[in-house]
Amino acid sequence: MNDSTSRFPGKSILAVCLLALLNFGCMSSASPGESFLRLEFNGIHQCSLADDAKDIKPIAIRNIDCLPNLDRTAVMFSENNVLQPSQAWYWEGAPSEIVTQYLVTGLTCSKAFRVVWPYKPRIAHEAVLSGRVEAFEVSRTPSLAFRVVIYMDVWGPTAKEWISGRSFTAEIPMSTITADNIAKAANKALDKVLADTLTWLDNKVAIAE
Structure with missing residues (x-):
């Protein structure tokens, strides 16, 4: 050879x-370590539900919708019109699931509503709340902030008569991008959306008695 x-x-x-x-x-x-960001309604541990409370309105909540590419567990970063999913930070659930749970818990703890969820048409209720997540992201422009945009509709008992609709937006400024800062900002954004939703339902929407 x-x-x-x-x-x-x-x-x-x-x-x-x-x-x-x-x-x-x-x-x-x-490989980069994965971190899961936990969000929960801040008032859930402080709320006490009274079975004999008066003037409680039964309201049914449909699962919140979201476009497929936005409804991902990866934290989304936006810059102008471009979205990019994180490769390391993830939510415990998709944005539509998180917002649905937030609304269910928040409306229950408000003591103004008795929540019917999952949505079942045969269970008595006075209104139906539905909606969709349009943004759930860390926005880099024009300034660093966590941004949530949710559109919601409220319908009559049979879910055929539209009563009112409104878009809710919350932007919470962030100093730096860290997992903890993102989670805290997202919690504050959802708290604001929930508070605005409760005000809207209480004062702006005529739910039949």
């Missing part, structure tokens, strides 16, 4: 060892 490999066996062994070392290094390199 007179090829270069047979003449220089050391080079062949060295090449194999180098390749194995590179492969091991690539396989053993640690």
Whole structure:
């Protein structure tokens, strides 16, 4: 045999060892750690539900909708009209699930409503609340903030008579981008949307008695 490999066996062994070392290094390199951001209604541990409370309005809540590419567990970052999902930070659920749970818990703890959820048409209720998430993101422009936009409709008991609709927006400024800052800002944004929703339902929407 007179090829270069047979003449220089050391080079062949060295090449194999180098390749194995590179492969091991690539396989053993640690991937970025994943963190899951937890959100919860801030008042849930303080609210006490009274079964004998008066003037409680039964309201049914339909699961909130969201466009498929926005309804992801990855934290979304926006800059102008471009959205990019995080590769390391994730919510415990998709935005539509988070907003639905926030509304269910918040309206229950408000003591003004008896919530019917999951939505079941045959259970007596005076109104139906539905909606969609239009933004749930860390916005980089024009300034750093967490931004939530939710449009909601309230319908009559049969969900056929439209009563009113409104878009709710909350932007909470952030000093820096960290997982903890994002979670805290998102909580504050949802708190604001919930408070505005309760005011809207109490004062602006004529729910039949």
